[in-house]
Amino acid sequence: MAIEVNLEKYGHKKKGFLGFSWTAFFFNFWVPIFRADFKWFLIFIFPFIFGALGANLDLDFDNNFIALIFILPALVSKFVFPFIYNKFYTKGLIKEGYLPPKDDDYSNAVLKGTGYLEYTNEDLLDEEKIERYKVIIEEYNNERKKDMHTIIIVFALIGVLIAFFYFMASYS
Numbered sequence: 797m798a799i800e801v802n803l804e805k806y807g808h809k810k811k812g813f814l815g816f817s818w819t820a821f822f823f824n825f826w827v828p829i830f831r832a833d834f835k836w837f838l839i840f841i842f843p844f845i846f847g848a849l850g851a852n853l854d855l856d857f858d859n860n861f862i863a864l865i866f867i868l869p870a871l872v873s874k875f876v877f878p879f880i881y882n883k884f885y886t887k888g889l890i891k892e893g894y895l896p897p898k899d900d901d902y903s904n905a906v907l908k909g910t911g912y913l914e915y916t917n918e919d920l921l922d923e924e925k926i927e928r929y930k931v932i933i934e935e936y937n938n939e940r941k942k943d944m945h946t947i948i949i950v951f952a953l954i955g956v957l958i959a960f961f962y963f964m965a966s967y968s
Contacts (some may be wrong), residue, residue: 798815798818803894821878890912
């Protein structure tokens with residue numbers, strides 16, 4: 797699961813996310829809609845529109861190369877965007893001026909420890925705070941490792957299922 801961080805701007809609160817987006821993996825272009833992120837909605841949905849247009853052009857899809865040209869963007873949207881979407885969404889919120897609350901050590905530590913925000917002089921002078929941040933960042937990194945193992949297992953299972961159905965279809 798993605799790690800949630802709290803962000804706010806002028807009292808308006810939003811959640812930022814770090815890590816692989818399982819919601820984007822399963823629900824694809826619906827995620828940016830629910831987050832009111834219309835730029836990424838267009839980026840997510842364009843490959844599906846492109847594929848749908850290709851399917852309606854009455855092309856000879858017996859040629860696997862032509863079919864791949866129209867299917868590949870949708871596969872990229874499905875299998876690549878979940879890896880990058882949360883990062884771009886959270887960086888976009890920070891660029892818009894959303895920052896973690898000063899009293900939220902977890903959000904501050906994770907965002908500063910992963911390079912989304914820079915450490916302030918006040919942070920660097922407070923050794924106790926830096927130690928708390930190090931513990932939080934270590935927990936965050938351990939969580940990321942667990943998530944990566946889960947992602948690898950899920951993608952391996954998807955690959956096995958695809959291979960299974962491909963071989964089953966070729967023998968019938």
